[in-house]
Amino acid sequence: MGRMGLGSHHNQNQRTYSANSSDYKLLEEVGYGASATVYRAIYLPSNEVVAVKCLDLDRCNSNLDDIRREAQTMSLIDHPNVIRAYCSFVVDSNLWVVMPFMAEGSCLHLMKIAYQDGFEEAAIGSILKETLKALDYLHRQGHIHRDVKAGNILLDTNGVVKLADFGVSACMFDAGDRRRSRNTFVGTPCWMAPEVLQPGSGYNSKADIWSFGITALELAHGHAPFSKYPPMKVLLMTIQNAPPGLDYDRDKKFSKRISSCDQSFKEMVAMCLVKDQAKRPTAEKLLKHSFFKHAKPPELSVKKLFADLPPLWNRVKALQLKDAAQLALKKMPSAEQEAISQSEYKRGVSAWNFDIEDLKAQASLVRDDDDMPEVRDEDENMKSYVGDKVATDFQFSFGKSNSAAEVSQTENRGQNDQLQLSESLNKKGKSPEIQEKIVFKKNGSSTEAMASTSEKDSILTKAKSVKSRQSQSGPLMPGVVLTHSSSERGRNSDRCENDIQPLTEKASQLRRPPSFSGPLMLPNRASANSLSAPIKSSGGYRDSIDDKSKPNLVQIKGRFSVTSENLDLVKDIPLSTVPRRSQGSPLRKSASVGDWMFEPKPLPTCQSSKELSNSNVPASLLVPHLQNLFQQTSLQQDLIMNLLNNLQLAEAVDASQNGKLPPLPRGAENNGSVETAASERECLLLNKISELHARSAFSNLNYF
Numbered sequence: 191m192g193r194m195g196l197g198s199h200h201n202q203n204q205r206t207y208s209a210n211s212s213d214y215k216l217l218e219e220v221g222y223g224a225s226a227t228v229y230r231a232i233y234l235p236s237n238e239v240v241a242v243k244c245l246d247l248d249r250c251n252s253n254l255d256d257i258r259r260e261a262q263t264m265s266l267i268d269h270p271n272v273i274r275a276y277c278s279f280v281v282d283s284n285l286w287v288v289m290p291f292m293a294e295g296s297c298l299h300l301m302k303i304a305y306q307d308g309f310e311e312a313a314i315g316s317i318l319k320e321t322l323k324a325l326d327y328l329h330r331q332g333h334i335h336r337d338v339k340a341g342n343i344l345l346d347t348n349g350v351v352k353l354a355d356f357g358v359s360a361c362m363f364d365a366g367d368r369r370r371s372r373n374t375f376v377g378t379p380c381w382m383a384p385e386v387l388q389p390g391s392g393y394n395s396k397a398d399i400w401s402f403g404i405t406a407l408e409l410a411h412g413h414a415p416f417s418k419y420p421p422m423k424v425l426l427m428t429i430q431n432a433p434p435g436l437d438y439d440r441d442k443k444f445s446k447r448i449s450s451c452d453q454s455f456k457e458m459v460a461m462c463l464v465k466d467q468a469k470r471p472t473a474e475k476l477l478k479h480s481f482f483k484h485a486k487p488p489e490l491s492v493k494k495l496f497a498d499l500p501p502l503w504n505r506v507k508a509l510q511l512k513d514a515a516q517l518a519l520k521k522m523p524s525a526e527q528e529a530i531s532q533s534e535y536k537r538g539v540s541a542w543n544f545d546i547e548d549l550k551a552q553a554s555l556v557r558d559d560d561d562m563p564e565v566r567d568e569d570e571n572m573k574s575y576v577g578d579k580v581a582t583d584f585q586f587s588f589g590k591s592n593s594a595a596e597v598s599q600t601e602n603r604g605q606n607d608q609l610q611l612s613e614s615l616n617k618k619g620k621s622p623e624i625q626e627k628i629v630f631k632k633n634g635s636s637t638e639a640m641a642s643t644s645e646k647d648s649i650l651t652k653a654k655s656v657k658s659r660q661s662q663s664g665p666l667m668p669g670v671v672l673t674h675s676s677s678e679r680g681r682n683s684d685r686c687e688n689d690i691q692p693l694t695e696k697a698s699q700l701r702r703p704p705s706f707s708g709p710l711m712l713p714n715r716a717s718a719n720s721l722s723a724p725i726k727s728s729g730g731y732r733d734s735i736d737d738k739s740k741p742n743l744v745q746i747k748g749r750f751s752v753t754s755e756n757l758d759l760v761k762d763i764p765l766s767t768v769p770r771r772s773q774g775s776p777l778r779k780s781a782s783v784g785d786w787m788f789e790p791k792p793l794p795t796c797q798s799s800k801e802l803s804n805s806n807v808p809a810s811l812l813v814p815h816l817q818n819l820f821q822q823t824s825l826q827q828d829l830i831m832n833l834l835n836n837l838q839l840a841e842a843v844d845a846s847q848n849g850k851l852p853p854l855p856r857g858a859e860n861n862g863s864v865e866t867a868a869s870e871r872e873c874l875l876l877n878k879i880s881e882l883h884a885r886s887a888f889s890n891l892n893y894f
């Protein structure tokens with residue numbers, strides 16, 4: 191990344207790039223991801239072709255301070271296999287990142303167009319070796335890439351391979367410093383290492399090695415393992431299942447191909463996909479593996495991959511037009527359904543809402559391969575579903591009806607909450623009708639869907655509108671950064687959390703049979719890298735429906751509703767430390783007392799406890815009361831535990847500041863476990879209270 195504070199940078203050739211948007215002429219759109227649109231562009235002062243990546247700041251979590259910090263770090267990055275930014279600056283609500291133009295786009299894009307079953311082994315070896323060199327370099331510099339995937343491996347016409355997306359765009363969705371937020375949930379589920387998916391376990395550069403192994407499979411198959419499943423299922427499969435491998439796929443044709451391959455490829459992948467991160471090799475060590483020792487130079491094996499293909503922008507355009515035309519024939523889904531999908535997606539993947547038990551419940555509703563032979567077909571089509579901006583704006587809401595899914599739905603009708611989420615995730619799949627493939631043949635008779643005049647016009651208008659929004663807002667000067675930063679924070683706090691409960695209620699009315707076509711799709715733009723879009727840590731997308739129908743209800747944080755009166759109080763308590771229950775939890779933050787309160791479920795009748803003690807009361811009346819009491823007791827215990835934990839933390843801080851009070855011991859109760867057994871909770875609670883009493887006596891502080 192260039193000197194963002196000054197706005198310009200000298201590249202290796204000592205060429206300076208200005209931070210003035212009028213110096214760049216945006217040409218064709220050559221790609222887009224979840225966060226950005228990438229254009230081929232001309233840098234007018236030197237007439238040089240560059241790529242300009244326009245990142246939408248409205249859709250990111252980080253403020254510009256974070257981005258600037260990351261950009262400064264990026265300025266130190268200098269390796270032939272890591273794509274570097276020449277400079278970057280803010281234009282309206284976009285961050286423009288100027289970088290070298292990689293004329294053949296990403297490996298993912300190339301596979302979608304011409305290699306839907308993956309590349310041949312020689313090309314894979316070369317691409318992976320160059321990528322591994324980039325990782326080795328980054329790891330030596332103390333960085334973790336965290337988004338290694340085919341969609342981020344870019345190719346140049348002469349076969350040069352560069353790893354992209356390290357830095358600003360990744361930082362933008364990290365809600366802060368990447369190294370400090372290594373327990374947050376950021377990345378792409380299919381490519382994410384088990385330790386990354388497990389909250390609290392922490393991870394290191396070995397997470398990239400796992401992603402690298404997944405990428406190897408992606409390049410070999412044309413898609414990442416588990417990509418046909420919805421995100422929640424992917425999370426669980428990654429954590430619980432045996433690691434995927436080269437022979438995991440049941441595709442006969444592919445197996446045959448692999449069996450003829452050098453076994454060292456298979457072995458290398460297996461080394462990367464070891465669940466214990468400590469047992470994975472470093473990038474440096476992996477580079478010495480025989481698979482890479484024998485890898486051909488990329489100009490020999492990679493260059494020929496795109497020898498007969500039309501220019502990148504024509505491929506992208508053709509695919510966009512084709513998909514747009516297909517989509518135009520479809521009935522548009524209601525905005526409401528899309529909003530439900532988005533909200534529930536976010537609910538499912540947000541860092542503060544990570545609930546493994548919940549995920550298990552959801553995943554149990556998704557059938558495995560054995561149950562769903564039809565999934566493969568759909569997945570194959572999904573792979574060919576070339577992402578285009580127009581298409582993916584809507585794909586999130588398409589679903590597929592199939593009889594198996596309907597049966598599944600009927601069987602699980604009682605489990606509404608989980609089913610709603612499952613359905614919602616599956617709605618992101620592709621409509622079965624949108625399955626026509628576009629393949630550019632490698633024999634030179636490549637096909638190219640031509641744009642009609644009106645279509646061309648619309649594209650041009652669009653590009654112009656992007657251009658017309660440019661302003662001379664200049665480089666990321668600290669002053670600019672700070673100003674923008676505060677407004678950015680404001681925007682983020684507006685959109686970051688969601689009114690989920692009302693939406694799920696609507697979802698139950700709009701229930702559809704689930705489809706199982708769901709490789710990870712993102713709201714709004716599921717990207718040209720649609721199989722490889724990252725999960726955002728916490729929101730990042732503006733809600734389509736801003737439901738304030740509940741009195742004072744501002745947002746749902748995880749399972750907790752937050753009322754308008756107590757927003758500030760809520761911010762003070764780390765919600766991640768509060769054990770979560772069901773979505774319909776009666777837990778609320780009280781405005782008046784600034785403490786957590788209960789809203790007990792309405793009971794069938796209003797008997798007093800005396801009346802209920804009467805032995806004549808029928809069991810049918812007692813049972814709901816008992817259930818309610820049990821729930822309240824249990825929640826109260828959780829709350830007390832949480833408050834005590836907070837108290838301990840505060841005391842620990844006090845103690846370290848004034849040296850008067852020894853910090854209380856932190857036990858297993860501090861781990862935030864959601865599913866602690868009731869009896870264990872009671873023991874822990876009693877211990878806590880005993881400790882507190884002892885401490886209170888010691889310090890003469892009366893907490894109770």
Ligand SMILES: Nc1ncnc2c1ncn2[C@@H]1O[C@H](COP(=O)(O)OP(=O)(O)OP(=O)(O)O)[C@@H](O)[C@H]1O
Nearest residue numbers: 221222223224225226228241290291292295296719
């Ligand atoms: N320098 C470049 N030259 C040519 N094409 C590029 C360049 N950078 C990106 N692209 C194309 O644009 C696509 C999207 O870019 P990129 O992956 O950086 O966006 P993103 O929003 O960060 O995506 P995601 O979040 O899904 O990884 C790439 O997959 C690639 O096809």
